[in-house]
Amino acid sequence: MTGTAPLAAPDRVRGPRAGFSGLPLWLFVVAALGALFILLPLAAIVVRVDWTRFPELVTSESSIAALKLSLTTSAAATTLCILAGTPMALVLARSAFPGQQVLRALVLLPLVLPPVVGGIALLYTFGRQGLLGGTLSTLGVDIAFSTTAVVLAQTFVALPFLVLSLEGALRSAGGRYEAVAATLGASPTTVLRRVTIPLVLPGLLSGAVLSFARALGEFGATLTFAGSLQGVTRTLPLEIYLQRETDPDAAVALSLVLVAVAVLVVALAHRSSGSAVR
Amino acid sequence: MGFALEAAVHARRFDVALSMDDGETLAVLGANGAGKSTLLALAAGLLRADSGSAELDGRNLFGPRSFLPPHRRGVCLLPQEPLLFPHLSVLDNVAFAPRSAGESRAASRASALQWLAEVEASELADKRPGQLSGGQAHRVAVARALAARPSLLLLDEPLAAIDAAAAPGLRRMLRRVLAGRSAVIVTHDLLDALILADTVMVLQEGRVAEAGSTQSVLERPRSSFAAGLAGLNFVPGTSVPLGLVDAAGRRLEAVSETPLPAGVPAAAVFSPRAVSVFPAAPAGSPRNVLRVAVTDLEPHGEFVTVRAGHLSAEISTSAAAELDLVPGSEVWFTVKATAVTLFPL
Numbered sequence: 001m002t003g004t005a006p007l008a009a010p011d012r013v014r015g016p017r018a019g020f021s022g023l024p025l026w027l028f029v030v031a032a033l034g035a036l037f038i039l040l041p042l043a044a045i046v047v048r049v050d051w052t053r054f055p056e057l058v059t060s061e062s063s064i065a066a067l068k069l070s071l072t073t074s075a076a077a078t079t080l081c082i083l084a085g086t087p088m089a090l091v092l093a094r095s096a097f098p099g100q101q102v103l104r105a106l107v108l109l110p111l112v113l114p115p116v117v118g119g120i121a122l123l124y125t126f127g128r129q130g131l132l133g134g135t136l137s138t139l140g141v142d143i144a145f146s147t148t149a150v151v152l153a154q155t156f157v158a159l160p161f162l163v164l165s166l167e168g169a170l171r172s173a174g175g176r177y178e179a180v181a182a183t184l185g186a187s188p189t190t191v192l193r194r195v196t197i198p199l200v201l202p203g204l205l206s207g208a209v210l211s212f213a214r215a216l217g218e219f220g221a222t223l224t225f226a227g228s229l230q231g232v233t234r235t236l237p238l239e240i241y242l243q244r245e246t247d248p249d250a251a252v253a254l255s256l257v258l259v260a261v262a263v264l265v266v267a268l269a270h271r272s273s274g275s276a277v278r
Numbered sequence: 279m280g281f282a283l284e285a286a287v288h289a290r291r292f293d294v295a296l297s298m299d300d301g302e303t304l305a306v307l308g309a310n311g312a313g314k315s316t317l318l319a320l321a322a323g324l325l326r327a328d329s330g331s332a333e334l335d336g337r338n339l340f341g342p343r344s345f346l347p348p349h350r351r352g353v354c355l356l357p358q359e360p361l362l363f364p365h366l367s368v369l370d371n372v373a374f375a376p377r378s379a380g381e382s383r384a385a386s387r388a389s390a391l392q393w394l395a396e397v398e399a400s401e402l403a404d405k406r407p408g409q410l411s412g413g414q415a416h417r418v419a420v421a422r423a424l425a426a427r428p429s430l431l432l433l434d435e436p437l438a439a440i441d442a443a444a445a446p447g448l449r450r451m452l453r454r455v456l457a458g459r460s461a462v463i464v465t466h467d468l469l470d471a472l473i474l475a476d477t478v479m480v481l482q483e484g485r486v487a488e489a490g491s492t493q494s495v496l497e498r499p500r501s502s503f504a505a506g507l508a509g510l511n512f513v514p515g516t517s518v519p520l521g522l523v524d525a526a527g528r529r530l531e532a533v534s535e536t537p538l539p540a541g542v543p544a545a546a547v548f549s550p551r552a553v554s555v556f557p558a559a560p561a562g563s564p565r566n567v568l569r570v571a572v573t574d575l576e577p578h579g580e581f582v583t584v585r586a587g588h589l590s591a592e593i594s595t596s597a598a599a600e601l602d603l604v605p606g607s608e609v610w611f612t613v614k615a616t617a618v619t620l621f622p623l
Contacts, residue, residue, distance in 0.1 A: 176361055182348035183322050183355040184426045186378035191349075194374070198365040 045256055050249045057253040065231045066239035067257065073147060073235060074215035077154035081211040084155075085162035086204065090196070092163070093170035111160045118156050119224025126152065127225075149226035150233050154215035161214050162207040169203020170196075209269040213262060281430050281460055283339075285320050285330030292316045292484040298477070300335065303461045305475030305492065309503055312481040314464040318432045321462065322355045323348035335429050349378075354428035358435040360419035362407035368418050369394070369403040375426035393421040397451055413444030417451065424455060431461040437470060449473055480504045500545060500621065502588065510547050511589050517544040522620060530566050534620035545621050552617035553591035555584055556610045557601055565612040572607045586611065 050057070057063065092104050110118055124130045127144040128137060136143060143149050177199060181191045197204070219237040226233040228242065236258055244251040280302065284295035292313045298304050306314050319325035321332065323339065323346060331341035334353065339346050354375075362371045369390050370377075376386035394400045399417040407415060416436070423431060436452060437445050453474055456463075463474055471478050471492055479489040480501045487501035499505040505512030515524035517538045521531040522545075532546045559567060570586035575598065577583075582598040584591045591611055593601075601609065 176357065176359075177363060179322075179324050179348070180355060180357060180361050181363075181374070181378075183324075183351075183353060183428075183432075184375040184378060184422065185349050185352075185354075186374070187349050188347075190378050194378075195363060199363075201365075 042259060045252060045259060048252050049256055050253070053249060054253050054256075057247075057250045058257055060250070062230055062234075062239060063250070063254055066234055066236045066254075069147070069150070069231065069234065070216055070236040073150045073154055074212050076151045077158055077215040078208050078212040080151065080155045081159050081162040081215075082204070082208055085159050085207070085211075086166060086197075088159075089163045089166035089170060089207075090192075093167045094175060107163055108160045110157050111164075115153075115157055115218065115220030115222075116224050119153060119221035122149070122153060122156060122221065122225040144225060145227045145229065145233060147226075147232055150222050150235060153221035153225045154218045157218050157221055158211040158214040161210040162204075165207035165210060166200060166203050169200040169207075173199050173203075206269045209265055213265040213269075216261060216265075217258070279335050281321075281332075281334050281462075283317075283321060283330070283332035285327035285332065285340075287316055287320070287325065287484075288328050290316050290484060294481065294484065294486055295330075296479060296486070296489070298460060298462075301458045301460055302477060303456050303459065303463065303475045305471035305478045306462060306464045306481060307466070307471060307478060307503060308481035308487075311483075312503075313484040314481055315434065316484070317481070318355060318434055318462065318464060321430065322353050322432055323351050324355070352427075352429035353432060354423045354426045354430070355432045356419055356423045356434065356436065358438055360407075360412075360415040362410075362415055362418055362422070364407050366407075367403070368399075368405050368407065368410070371407065371418060372422045372425050374422060379426075390421070390425055393425045394418070396424065396455060397421045411444070413440055413448060416440060416444075416448060420452070420455065429460060431456070431459060433461060433463045435464055435466065438466065478504075499547065505547060510549055511553070513546045513589075515544060515546065517542050517620070521615070521618075522546055528568060530568075530618060531615035532566075532618035532620040533616055538620060546618050547621060548613050548618040550583060550590045550592040552613050553589075553593075554612045555591050555593050555597070555601060555603075556612060559610050560612060565614050566618065568611040568613075570609060570611055572603055572605055572609060574605060575603060584609075 058067075088107060092100065092107070123144060125132055126136065126149070127133045128142070130144075133144070143152065173196075177195050178191050181195045182188070186194065217237060218235070219241070222233065222235060223238060228234045228238045234242070236254060240251045240254045240258070243254065279300040280298050282297040286293040290313065294313060294317060296304070296317075306317060308314050316325065320327055321339070326345060327340065329342070332339040334351065337346075337352075338344055339351055339353070362368070363374065366374070369387055372390035372393055373383075373386040376389050377383065381389070391400065391403060394403055397417040397420050399414060399421060402410065402414055402418060407418070410418065416439075433452075437448060440448055449470065456474055463470060465471055475492050477490065478492045478495040480487040480495065480503050482501055482503055488495060488499070488504060495504055499510060499512060502512045502514070513522070513524050513530060515522040515530070518529065518540050521529060523529050524546075530546045532548075534544075538544060554565075559569070568589065570589060572584055572586050574585040575582055576585065577595060577598075580595055581592050582595050582603075584593060584598065584603060586609070589611060601607075603609070
């Protein structure tokens, strides 16, 4: 029981350290350029927004429908991610079996896969001509080009974010509390419910927030697998892309809305991962 | 009844058998890596043995074709660090085991309060684990373990992480709650073994080096680890008339309680206080004379422990200053034959 990893990396708790950094000066310049590269385009949106028309643009019927659809489908996708991702993270972090490394790599594949490819893969799984499509069709279930398809596409791309951050939290927490709980007479299910999940709750929350953010921004897989039908499958990113052709001002205004939501989400994720370590 | 285990774990070169009576407390001593933690993990069910079996109060814990999971064993592990669940209050930590056993929230909290009183920590009930000192957290961890009403309690270095000021109180508390309870205590500390345990087992490289009543092991240590714990010098060798010859061919005269035939494995044990240190070979001495190189000097108070490899001498600080000792100095250790006890191995 001795010599195991500490519960969490203490560096993250204390934040930036004061005093000698040991970094060369030019490094700060390059780092500043990198930061600028991210911040400048965001500023460009803010500058480009037509503030007099802004309220009207973001409250148009199609905008509201898209925003509503985005929020509800992302929430549903996040729920699916938690339900499917938590057991996966637990199995990957706490058990050992042959092929585990390969499985982990495959689970994380959607992170690096182009979303369009993910959409095509989903289409040939759940689409009418897909692997399961025929079976589902005879059951009267038609998934492709429905709101369900949007949720599935978002879940597909967002799941790795939850698995990754929860697995990290589980690994840094270690299994020592669970071992003690088991010798105190708690069954594996009780240990999971009363010890493991509460201990990694901050990691689970930050993973859920990241998944939500990824689902909210999902475009390629959604367009391929679900299409772009107003009120049914046209989420905010699809609406922005469509508006760009006809009304660039509306596209910019909606983009700012997404930026604001993203900033909020990142702030939330940062807070919950900050409190993960005590 | 009681606890019996015999198990081998090949990857850790571990092969140990032990048995304990009901209500007996066993101290397991040994250096780091000797297999103490492996023993606890096997008993608790956190590690599977390659072969062997264990029984607790007539129940089979594991065997060639059986394995009882940790939560069904009635074996509770008290780790070196308290590992109180940080998201639960002290009271709910102690109530964890009764609650897991299916008691109602109210009943489990009531029994948790009793156990907190038992370890003199009632006033901590409403605190969070993060607000406790090391000693307080340890008391709560003991209460939490006792609340599980284990048939066997395992304590991993119970006082190692406790500061010196809090240790005596905790040791007294442990002595009280362990009386009449079946427990295995892994420890480095001789005092823990003396005060808390009825019997002692010394592990060395995954094997039982010796076992017996605490007093007999400490008075007549057979393994270098137990002798080192007791602060005694331990020289293994082969018996000759009136003494032994060690592996380096040095002859030590010694007295033995029972006459030993020549040529059997034996050990000479003597206290560092019985050793005198000389800068040159003392002429015509009737004593045992050992030429050694000083490896280390440990001052404590008015005395200095002069270490030379496995041997040590305790001399006054002024004598050490007079001898001008530094690590590397060549000196002669002398000890009277009557101060050396010879044991068969």
